[in-house]
Each structure stands twice: as C-alpha cells, then as structure tokens.
Amino acid sequence: MTGEPDLAEDRRRLAEAQGRVVAALVAGAAVPAGFDPERMRVQASSLIAKRRGIVARLRPDAAAAAGADLAAEFAAYARSRSAPPPGYRADADDFAAWLRERGRMPDPPRKPRWWSRLLP
Known part of the structure; x- marks a missing residue:
C-alpha cells in the first residue's frame, strides 16, 4: 500500500502534463518543456485545418x-x-x-x- 500515494501523485502530474500539451495544441498555450516548438506549431496548424475542413462541410x-x-x-x-x-x-x-x-x-x-x- 505504500506505493499508492506515489501512484496517485504520478497520475496527477501526468494529467497536468497532458493538459499542458493539449492546451498548446488547441488553445495556443506555451509549448511545454521537452517538446519541439516547431513540431508543436505544425501539429496545432494541422488540427486547426482538420477542424476547418469539418466545419466547412457542416x-x-x-x-x-x-x-x-x-x-x-x-x-x-x-x-x-x-x-x-x-x-x-x-x-x-x-x-x-x-x-x-x-x-x-x-x-x-x-x-x-x-x-x-x-x-x-
């Protein structure tokens, strides 16, 4: 049972890190440390283009x-x-x-x- 608090803390930190990545991709937030800013910019642009195409069809x-x-x-x-x-x-x-x-x-x-x- 001693590992459970550490596991819960690890999950919390992982969720926060994932939230920062998603915010950088879809909301223009700062790119998290350890990620290539150019690749994140390209991926964010790709996601916007995908949304734009679907919105244009709808x-x-x-x-x-x-x-x-x-x-x-x-x-x-x-x-x-x-x-x-x-x-x-x-x-x-x-x-x-x-x-x-x-x-x-x-x-x-x-x-x-x-x-x-x-x-x-």
Missing part, C-alpha cells in the same frame, strides 16, 4: 461567407477560444456566429411560426 454557408479568407478567418476564430467547443456541430455553429458578429455572414432567415399557418 456549415457550407459559413465557408462561403468567409470565402477566400476561410483559412485566415477560421485560424483567428480558433485562436480566440481557450478550447474548441464540445463537438464539431457546436464548433461549426460557433464559427458561423463569430462570422456573423464581424459582419461577414448575414443573419439566418426567420422561420415562420407553426401557428402562422392558421392565420387568415
């Missing part, structure tokens, strides 16, 4: 609104967040809202209320 209207600036706009959007939202659909919707806030995308058309069909 929200082609947002991709079209960003136009030729899609890569730069999505990179700026990703840097403005401390972490990606939970799930690609939320990421896509957040990106569309981010574009809308900057005047790059029109507001979505209002859907008629169900009861409006009943009005003469």
Whole structure:
C-alpha cells in the first residue's frame, strides 16, 4: 500500500502534463518543456485545418461567407477560444456566429411560426 500515494501523485502530474500539451495544441498555450516548438506549431496548424475542413462541410454557408479568407478567418476564430467547443456541430455553429458578429455572414432567415399557418 505504500506505493499508492506515489501512484496517485504520478497520475496527477501526468494529467497536468497532458493538459499542458493539449492546451498548446488547441488553445495556443506555451509549448511545454521537452517538446519541439516547431513540431508543436505544425501539429496545432494541422488540427486547426482538420477542424476547418469539418466545419466547412457542416456549415457550407459559413465557408462561403468567409470565402477566400476561410483559412485566415477560421485560424483567428480558433485562436480566440481557450478550447474548441464540445463537438464539431457546436464548433461549426460557433464559427458561423463569430462570422456573423464581424459582419461577414448575414443573419439566418426567420422561420415562420407553426401557428402562422392558421392565420387568415
């Protein structure tokens, strides 16, 4: 039983270290000691490109609104967040809202209320 506290402490330190690596990859945090900054930058860029591609497939209207600036706009959007939202659909919707806030995308058309069909 004497090894259990050490194991718990090791797990805690490992979780903290993993959190620093993830933060460097997805949130622009400082690169942890022992990691090649250039490789981390390349991997972070790759992850942003993957997210951008999925977001563009889920929200082609947002991709079209960003136009030729899609890569730069999505990179700026990703840097403005401390972490990606939970799930690609939320990421896509957040990106569309981010574009809308900057005047790059029109507001979505209002859907008629169900009861409006009943009005003469």
